[in-house]
Amino acid sequence: MNRTILSAALGLALAAGCGRHSASVTGAADSVPPNENAGPSLNLRLLGVDRGDWMSARMRIQAVQVKGGGKVLADAVKTPEVELAQMDQAWLVTSFPAPPDMDDVEFVVSFAGGAVANGRASFDVDARCQTLRIAGKLSRAAQRGHAVIQLDLARSFVPSSAGMMLVPHFQLVY
Amino acid sequence: MQKSTIAAAAAAIALSGSAGAHEFACEKTVEGEIVHVVENYPATLHFKVVLTNTHPTDKSTALAVHDDLFARLGAPLAPVPFTLDVGQSVEFSTTVTVQNDAECMRLSRGQSCSRSFDEAFQVVFDGGVAQCAVRVVCMRDELAGVGKEDRP
Numbered sequence: 001m002n003r004t005i006l007s008a009a010l011g012l013a014l015a016a017g018c019g020r021h022s023a024s025v026t027g028a029a030d031s032v033p034p035n036e037n038a039g040p041s042l043n044l045r046l047l048g049v050d051r052g053d054w055m056s057a058r059m060r061i062q063a064v065q066v067k068g069g070g071k072v073l074a075d076a077v078k079t080p081e082v083e084l085a086q087m088d089q090a091w092l093v094t095s096f097p098a099p100p101d102m103d104d105v106e107f108v109v110s111f112a113g114g115a116v117a118n119g120r121a122s123f124d125v126d127a128r129c130q131t132l133r134i135a136g137k138l139s140r141a142a143q144r145g146h147a148v149i150q151l152d153l154a155r156s157f158v159p160s161s162a163g164m165m166l167v168p169h170f171q172l173v174y
Numbered sequence: 175m176q177k178s179t180i181a182a183a184a185a186a187i188a189l190s191g192s193a194g195a196h197e198f199a200c201e202k203t204v205e206g207e208i209v210h211v212v213e214n215y216p217a218t219l220h221f222k223v224v225l226t227n228t229h230p231t232d233k234s235t236a237l238a239v240h241d242d243l244f245a246r247l248g249a250p251l252a253p254v255p256f257t258l259d260v261g262q263s264v265e266f267s268t269t270v271t272v273q274n275d276a277e278c279m280r281l282s283r284g285q286s287c288s289r290s291f292d293e294a295f296q297v298v299f300d301g302g303v304a305q306c307a308v309r310v311v312c313m314r315d316e317l318a319g320v321g322k323e324d325r326p
Contacts, residue, residue: 129291134303135296135303140302155208158208160209160211160311165209165309167209168294168305169305169307171304171305172303172304173302174301
């Protein structure tokens, strides 16, 4: 009995452990049209970390691409708007196949804009120029079924004389 | 084994990450800021990157480091792979002088937008990728030298 409980507990822990993120992975629908030749379907997710003073950080995702082998593997935005201050939520950005003969991919995410708010005021975010370009490994993403972009909210939204700017500080983890 | 012990063991594993994990954090600044507005020309811009191993107990190995601006200016980053001890940091820096707004914008090599551009540093390691960035805003020459109080 105890061994069964232990095994189950450790299994759950291992499933949640790698990459040091444990946010919920709900969001938009996870379903992807099946393509048996394309390998398993994986998810690209976006999670806010280190909220700082921000009580809200709503960002609109303009476009996403997962590219590999000279092809676009996925470009469907699954969640057009995300509340990154909800730090227990890893938002689904897109789902993509993992072709068996491919490992190196590039994740490209751009934002249409957004708004952040602290307890005193809210600000529109200038994100027009922002495109996240991140090299990824399908083999690593396949281990847990996803790659997660952890956007550092405290450091990424920067007030300046030119307005509130998104200057992306992030980690990609698997 | 008590349930509480089991739960504690599971929680510890969940929080510990994978064995032999690598973790980095980086900070990049231009003139000591994350967003720097160039208002007067010529302007000398000091870019600095500090890369730190943030793993609590293990060394971390960088498999690749990228910084387009450093590359264009011929500023060397460390040969890869390289390993940092717990808490150890390495610093990279470079300086460039721009004579006018056109030169300022040319630093961006075509990725400029709204008279500003981002310069990112990325480190690739076994556990993923970390990025830090700065934004440079290149004001027009005709505004340079005009007092802020006189601006529209």
